[in-house]
Amino acid sequence: MREKALKIILIFIGAAFIVIMLIMPLLTVIAYALRQGWNTFFNAISDPYAIKALKLTLFTTIISLVVNTVFGIFAAWAITKFNFRAKQILITLIDIPFSISPIIAGLIFIVVFGRIGWAYPLLEALNIKVVFAVPGIVLATIFVTFPFVSRELIPLMNSSGSDEEEAAALMGAKGFYIFRKITLPHIKWSLLYGMILCTARALGEFGAVSVVSGHLRGKTNTLPLHVEILYSEFNLTAAFSVASLLVIIAVIILILRNLIEYRLKRGEND
Amino acid sequence: MNNKQFKYKKAIAALAIFTTISGSLVGCSEKNISQAYSQADAITITNVSYDPTREFYEQYNKIFTDYWKKEKNQLVEIIQSHGGSGKQARSVIEGNEADIVTLALEGDVDEIRKAGLIDEGWVNEFDKNSSPYTSTIVFLVRKGNPKNIKDWDDLINDGVEIITPDPKSSGGARWNFLAAWAFFGEQDGATEEYQKQQIKKLYSNVSVLDSGARGATTTFVENGQGDVLLAWENEAFLSIKQNPEEFEIITPSLSILAQPSVAIVDENVKKHGTQEVSKAYLEYLYSDEAQRLAGENYYRPSNSEILNEFSNVFNLDVKLVNIDDYFGGWEAATEKFFVDGAIFDEIYKN
Numbered sequence: 201m202r203e204k205a206l207k208i209i210l211i212f213i214g215a216a217f218i219v220i221m222l223i224m225p226l227l228t229v230i231a232y233a234l235r236q237g238w239n240t241f242f243n244a245i246s247d248p249y250a251i252k253a254l255k256l257t258l259f260t261t262i263i264s265l266v267v268n269t270v271f272g273i274f275a276a277w278a279i280t281k282f283n284f285r286a287k288q289i290l291i292t293l294i295d296i297p298f299s300i301s302p303i304i305a306g307l308i309f310i311v312v313f314g315r316i317g318w319a320y321p322l323l324e325a326l327n328i329k330v331v332f333a334v335p336g337i338v339l340a341t342i343f344v345t346f347p348f349v350s351r352e353l354i355p356l357m358n359s360s361g362s363d364e365e366e367a368a369a370l371m372g373a374k375g376f377y378i379f380r381k382i383t384l385p386h387i388k389w390s391l392l393y394g395m396i397l398c399t400a401r402a403l404g405e406f407g408a409v410s411v412v413s414g415h416l417r418g419k420t421n422t423l424p425l426h427v428e429i430l431y432s433e434f435n436l437t438a439a440f441s442v443a444s445l446l447v448i449i450a451v452i453i454l455i456l457r458n459l460i461e462y463r464l465k466r467g468e469n470d
Numbered sequence: 471m472n473n474k475q476f477k478y479k480k481a482i483a484a485l486a487i488f489t490t491i492s493g494s495l496v497g498c499s500e501k502n503i504s505q506a507y508s509q510a511d512a513i514t515i516t517n518v519s520y521d522p523t524r525e526f527y528e529q530y531n532k533i534f535t536d537y538w539k540k541e542k543n544q545l546v547e548i549i550q551s552h553g554g555s556g557k558q559a560r561s562v563i564e565g566n567e568a569d570i571v572t573l574a575l576e577g578d579v580d581e582i583r584k585a586g587l588i589d590e591g592w593v594n595e596f597d598k599n600s601s602p603y604t605s606t607i608v609f610l611v612r613k614g615n616p617k618n619i620k621d622w623d624d625l626i627n628d629g630v631e632i633i634t635p636d637p638k639s640s641g642g643a644r645w646n647f648l649a650a651w652a653f654f655g656e657q658d659g660a661t662e663e664y665q666k667q668q669i670k671k672l673y674s675n676v677s678v679l680d681s682g683a684r685g686a687t688t689t690f691v692e693n694g695q696g697d698v699l700l701a702w703e704n705e706a707f708l709s710i711k712q713n714p715e716e717f718e719i720i721t722p723s724l725s726i727l728a729q730p731s732v733a734i735v736d737e738n739v740k741k742h743g744t745q746e747v748s749k750a751y752l753e754y755l756y757s758d759e760a761q762r763l764a765g766e767n768y769y770r771p772s773n774s775e776i777l778n779e780f781s782n783v784f785n786l787d788v789k790l791v792n793i794d795d796y797f798g799g800w801e802a803a804t805e806k807f808f809v810d811g812a813i814f815d816e817i818y819k820n
Contacts, residue, residue, distance in 0.1 A: 315565035315585075332566040414566040415551045416516060432552075432684045433524055434712055436692065 232440035244441035252418050253426035261402040264341045272349025280357035297346045306411025332414035340408040345398045352394030389464045400453045512545040518568035520555035521684035522705040526767040554682030555641030567738045569748045574641025576731045577800035587737045601729035602755035603769035607649045609720040610699040610706040617697045621722045622653040626671040633696035635686040642683035646700040649726040652791045670817045707768035727790040
């Protein structure tokens with residue numbers, strides 16, 4: 201009897217936690233977004249600045265995704281299929297963006313590429329703007345989403361070992377052919393999973409991007425920054441409308457993520 | 471296995487389609503932007519400003535665009551950036567290429583001068599020490615003034631919760647601090663020790679110390695924190711305008727004449743070739759039309775005739791101390807109160 205009561209209490213606490221921490225805030229965002237009707241909602245998300253912010257966010261996300269996918273595969277391949285001295289150092293380096301605060305990530309780029317940074321005279325001579333412009337935003341986003349793909353791949357590739365690749369190499373297969381025919385089929389679902397995590401983080405990144413953006417409206421404002429601007433302008437409904445756009449994208453990504461997770465589990469059981 | 475392979479290919483295909491669609495979206499946007507810029511006669515300037523000027527410059531940019539179109543037959547696009555004044559100055563120093571800055575403090579603009587981006591003598595480049603509009607610090611309280619706050623000495627009572635931003639990062643907050651300092655300095659038999667004590671009491675009543683003026687306003691107005699917000703007069707009026715039933719403004723007996731400063735960032739306009747339009751942009755702030763617009767946005771116009779047109783809006787009887795006369799200018803005030811280890815740190819850290 202007491203055990204049953206304990207069970208109920210624990211379930212209740214768990215459920216209450218989920219409702220208060222996750223479901224309620226999400227519903228509040230949607231409710232706030234729609235509290236002045238659909239028209240206000242559509243006006244907010246079709247505002248030229250909101251659309252520019254959305255485009256910048258998508259642009260940044262795609263570049264980060266491509267760069268980090270390519271890099272992540274290379275890094276995981278190098279770390280798991282070869283033995284070299286600085287391996288442990290490389291693994292630690294890859295993890296750095298996970299462990300340092302985004303504001304530091306942003307400041308790193310300011311200190312390097314900003315007007316007071318050491319790389320500035322060079323950039324100035326080449327007439328390239330990095331911080332307070334789109335390249336800075338892309339760099340900061342790549343930095344914070346750096347480890348996602350490789351971190352997904354390394355454990356899997358470690359456990360599958362390099363026997364099959366070695367066998368293929370002995371039979372005379374070339375590097376890329378081995379990768380395409382043997383490695384890739386093994387890692388495909390983990391790879392997709394890592395890419396989706398990377399996309400989710402890139403879409404929502406606020407801290408690092410806020411530092412390097414300069415908040416130039418219509419030029420260097422990403423969607424999360426645009427939400428903050430609208431909020432600061434007492435434009436709560438519009439802020440939450442744009443925020444709900446991010447929520448919808450996030451939910452789509454989560455559904456994709458779950459599909460892939462399901463595939464991953466099935467793969468293990470095969 | 472075949473089935474699995476098929477599904478995996480489908481997933482890749484879906485991803486590819488997603489990427490292509492979003493890629494072309496982005497491509498489109500870039501084309502649009504480049505089209506907008508390729509109009510031979512269009513020119514773009516960036517105005518890096520502080521928090522509470524958002525509404526004013528949004529309107530001012532419209533009248534200036536019309537004016538410039540009429541005057542020079544040239545399309546000018548103005549890009550706005552807003553944030554805490556000190557933070558914004560920092561970003562310009564670090565390479566945010568503003569053509570003009572319109573900040574809360576002379577000191578912030580002067581930091582940009584020290585970094586070598588603005589020429590010496592900028593204060594005298596435009597009328598009235600380059601302050602086209604002024605403001606002052608008032609109290610915003612909840613309707614009915616439940617804590618009965620009338621003047622600065624009511625703020626140090628027990629149980630009064632004050633919202634003010636951090637003087638380390640916010641221009642507005644420095645004005646708040648100095649206004650309070652001046653008030654306690656004007657009391658009978660006041661000594662510096664007494665002023666420090668009273669200000670310390672005041673800051674021990676601060677319940678939220680935001681990093682910028684707008685953040686503090688949002689904390690007070692939207693999130694319902696605190697009993698009194700120390701605010702720019704214009705910011706206080708704006709809150710009343712949006713929520714007339716909820717707040718009222720209390721003007722203390724003594725406050726400070728806040729002179730936000732405007733300046734051309736000389737190095738950047740040279741680089742962009744925007745000297746002429748940037749100068750005109752700031753000069754036009756002194757036109758009757760712009761001065762009235764400032765008044766309508768609850769800034770006190772620096773043109774005294776137009777200020778008098780707004781005598782029913784502003785309390786013109788409040789005694790306003792001037793930073794130059796009372797504190798010996800921003801440099802001296804910053805040195806004395808706000809640099810690391812100065813009076814604010816001494817008061818706040820203990």
